[in-house]
Amino acid sequence: MKKLIYIFSIALIAQMSYAQDDLPTGEVEVVKDFDARVADTKRLNVGAKVPKTETKTRSYNYDVSSTQLDVSYEPPTLKPLSMQGEKNPESYKGFLKAGYGVPTSLYGELGYVHSFGKTRKRSASRGRSRGTSSRSSSSRSSVATSNTQVGIHLLHHDAQATDRENQQFSSTGAELFFQTATAQGFAIYGDVGYRLQNRFFYGYDQDSISFTEDEARRRYKTLTASAGIKNSQSNELGIDYKAELSFYNHQDERMDLLSINPNDENGFLIDLGASKYLDGKQKIGIDLQTDYTRYLKDCAICSINPVELTNSQIRPYVNLSFGSVRADLGANIALSQEEFTFFPDIELAAQVAGNRFIAYVGADGGLQKNTFRSITDYNPFVAPALDSLWNSEVRRYYGGLKGQIKQFSYEGQVGYKQVKNLPLYLNDLADQRFFNVLTDDVNIISIGGTVKAQVTSYLSAAISLTQNVYDLEVEEEPWHLPSFEANATLKFVSPDQKIHVTGELFMEDAVPYRSIEGEVLQTNALFDINLGAEYFVTKNIGLFASLNNLAANERQRWNQYPQLGINVMGGVTARF
Numbered sequence: 001m002k003k004l005i006y007i008f009s010i011a012l013i014a015q016m017s018y019a020q021d022d023l024p025t026g027e028v029e030v031v032k033d034f035d036a037r038v039a040d041t042k043r044l045n046v047g048a049k050v051p052k053t054e055t056k057t058r059s060y061n062y063d064v065s066s067t068q069l070d071v072s073y074e075p076p077t078l079k080p081l082s083m084q085g086e087k088n089p090e091s092y093k094g095f096l097k098a099g100y101g102v103p104t105s106l107y108g109e110l111g112y113v114h115s116f117g118k119t120r121k122r123s124a125s126r127g128r129s130r131g132t133s134s135r136s137s138s139s140r141s142s143v144a145t146s147n148t149q150v151g152i153h154l155l156h157h158d159a160q161a162t163d164r165e166n167q168q169f170s171s172t173g174a175e176l177f178f179q180t181a182t183a184q185g186f187a188i189y190g191d192v193g194y195r196l197q198n199r200f201f202y203g204y205d206q207d208s209i210s211f212t213e214d215e216a217r218r219r220y221k222t223l224t225a226s227a228g229i230k231n232s233q234s235n236e237l238g239i240d241y242k243a244e245l246s247f248y249n250h251q252d253e254r255m256d257l258l259s260i261n262p263n264d265e266n267g268f269l270i271d272l273g274a275s276k277y278l279d280g281k282q283k284i285g286i287d288l289q290t291d292y293t294r295y296l297k298d299c300a301i302c303s304i305n306p307v308e309l310t311n312s313q314i315r316p317y318v319n320l321s322f323g324s325v326r327a328d329l330g331a332n333i334a335l336s337q338e339e340f341t342f343f344p345d346i347e348l349a350a351q352v353a354g355n356r357f358i359a360y361v362g363a364d365g366g367l368q369k370n371t372f373r374s375i376t377d378y379n380p381f382v383a384p385a386l387d388s389l390w391n392s393e394v395r396r397y398y399g400g401l402k403g404q405i406k407q408f409s410y411e412g413q414v415g416y417k418q419v420k421n422l423p424l425y426l427n428d429l430a431d432q433r434f435f436n437v438l439t440d441d442v443n444i445i446s447i448g449g450t451v452k453a454q455v456t457s458y459l460s461a462a463i464s465l466t467q468n469v470y471d472l473e474v475e476e477e478p479w480h481l482p483s484f485e486a487n488a489t490l491k492f493v494s495p496d497q498k499i500h501v502t503g504e505l506f507m508e509d510a511v512p513y514r515s516i517e518g519e520v521l522q523t524n525a526l527f528d529i530n531l532g533a534e535y536f537v538t539k540n541i542g543l544f545a546s547l548n549n550l551a552a553n554e555r556q557r558w559n560q561y562p563q564l565g566i567n568v569m570g571g572v573t574a575r576f
Contacts, residue, residue: 092540092575099544099571105159107569113151117180147181147232158198161564166202166216171195181232190227196220199380201433203560219253220376228271237276244271250373252298254384263385265295265372283319288312293371297385309389311336311367317345324351334367336391341367343395356403365395370423375437379425379480381558383434390439393420412449419444424479426514427559435480435558442478443471458495463488476520477512480558484509497536504530513559523556534573545570 094112101107158170177191197220200213228244246269251262268291275285289312296306317330330345347362370390375382400413421439428434448466455461466485470478486507493500510522529550536542546569554562 094576096574096576097544097571099569101159101567101569103159103161103564103567105567105569106156107571108154108156110154111151113149115149117147148179150176150178152176159564159567164202164562165206166200166211166213167562167564168198168200168202170198172197185231185233185235186229187232188227188229190225192225193223195222195224197222197380201381203381203433203558217254218380220380221251221253222373223249239274239276241274242272245269246271248373250371250376252376254298263296263298263372265293267294267371267373268292281321285317285319287315287317289315291369293369293389295372295386295389297372297387307389309336309369309371309391311369311391313366315345325349328362332364332366336367341393353403356405358402359400360402361399363395363397365393367391368394370421375423378423379435379558381433381435381561382425383428383436386437390421392422392439394418407454408451409453410449410451413447415444415446415448417444417446418442424475424481425558426479427516429516432516432560438475438479440475441473445469445471458493460491461489479513480511482508482511499536500534502530502532504528504532506530508555511557523559524553526555526557527551527553528555540575542573542575543570544573 093114095110097107097109099107153175154173156170156172158168160168173193173195175191175193177189179187179189181187199218199220200216201211201218202216204211224247226244226246228242230242231240246267248265248267250265250267253262270288270290272288273285275283277283291311291313293309294306295308297304312335314333315330317328320327320329326347326349328345328347332343332345334341334343343365344363346364347360349358349360351358368391370392372386372389375386395418396415397417398413398415400411402411403409419442422442424438424440425435426438428436446466446468448464450462450464452462453460464485464487468481468483470481470483472478484507486505488505490503491501506526506528508526510525512520512522515521528548530546530548531550532544532546534542534544548567548569549563549565552565554565556562
């Protein structure tokens with residue numbers, strides 16, 4: 001028996017050494033230059049996920065994006081390990097895209113980034129990734145091409161259906177940004193942006209009721225600004241640090257007789273962080289956030305005091321790496337309404353067979369604030385005003401397997417989430433055009449998976465599936481939350497890089513709602529097929545075309561609000 005134990009121990013040590021050999025060595029910096037290729041359309045998330053506050057340091061990089069008319073869903077957020085790196089395309093400082101579509105739609109986008117200054121050495125910059133990939137670090141000897149960047153991004157998109165009164169929308173936005181690194185070893189960055197959106201309440205019985213454009217219009221105006229500082233070079237203490245201040249003002253404007261005063265909301269976020277690598281692999285750090293929101297709701301005939309909500313969160317963490325095993329250990333200590341709440345922030349991952357099979361488990365959570373801005377971004381057809389601001393308390397436990405086998409990368413995950421005060425949406429009984437926001441405590445079991453494949457050097461494919469099972473404490477159904485999502489994408493790029501073709505399939509099951517008679521019903525399911533193509537006539541000039549919703553599916557993501565049927569857009573792109 002002692003001999004068997006001895007032999008087994010030697011074999012186990014040998015296997016661990018072999019698995020460790022598969023790990024990447026050295027330090028790597030991934031730098032993606034300005035890229036003017038057509039990219040995937042960003043779609044609005046409709047899963048049972050509470051929106052998170054954006055706290056990451058921004059890096060500015062523009063792609064010419066294929067845009068679909070009035071799409072209100074996005075692929076699941078599971079991300080497998082990265083595929084083998086592709087050759088970086090030639091970079092450009094700016095791009096211009098202009099198109100026209102049927103039904104009547106207009107699209108225009110301009111982006112430009114100018115870099116100037118002296119070249120210099122860039123310090124190490126390491127990141128921590130949860131549940132999708134291992135830790136990476138940049139090379140201390142890499143060269144930055146410039147120490148200053150300034151840029152601008154302009155966007156306008158509108159569309160109008162011809163067969164339904166007031167089924168239209170428009171969105172116009174502008175953003176200015178900059179980033180500069182000083183000789184003293186720190187970088188300063190900031191941006192300011194403005195977005196104007198016109199959304200129309202067309203969800204009514206159009207055979208018996210009619211509204212003018214002004215009566216149906218709701219105009220959202222959002223001003224954002226941020227500024228921050230971070231170290232751009234290593235310092236004597238070896239500490240990486242950041243400090244960022246963000247602000248937004250979000251208002252609406254309605255011209256009908258029900259309301260003449262706007263909802264008005266201001267938000268401030270202070271985000272501080274510091275971290276240090278102890279021996280090149282082990283890392284300790286802490287993040288501090290204070291998030292303040294002040295909301296004054298619309299009321300034309302009364303006087304109401306503003307509502308205020310402040311969240312503070314402290315996140316200490318330690319990242320440990322022992323060969324093929326990684327442990328991220330941390331906590332989230334949240335303070336709101338003079339009450340402390342503790343959440344774990346832990347993930348353990350181990351390579352079972354190199355990068356081919358990586359198993360992981362974890363637990364995390366936090367307070368996620370529900371504001372007038374976050375609610376109207378998710379559902380622009382909500383009732384004229386909110387009664388209050390509130391937090392959703394989220395606790396998540398998950399585990400999964402991911403890896404990369406030849407040209408395939410994959411991830412499968414099973415999760416259990418507890419959410420207190422999750423927002424749900426039901427039509428207002430007095431006016432079915434509007435949605436009231438109600439909350440419930442919900443337990444969610446989710447099963448999902450993603451597979452990506454680089455079939456050939458010119459052809460790639462991806463598929464994602466997500467299934468959610470809801471257990472609600474009070475409500476009968478998870479009103480207007482989908483349970484099943486499936487997305488598939490196929491991309492082809494010609495050998496000379498002149499032709500880009502993309503095919504997409506999006507599926508979602510029906511969402512539950514309650515009729516005006518009180519009956520529980522479901523909208524129709526989503527089945528959406530899209531095709532997009534781009535052809536570069538010259539090195540800098542291209543033509544694009546997109547055919548969206550080829551199945552003519554008029555799915556109602558929100559009850560009484562069908563999406564556009566078949567829509568087509570074409571135009572030109574330029575990169576310079």
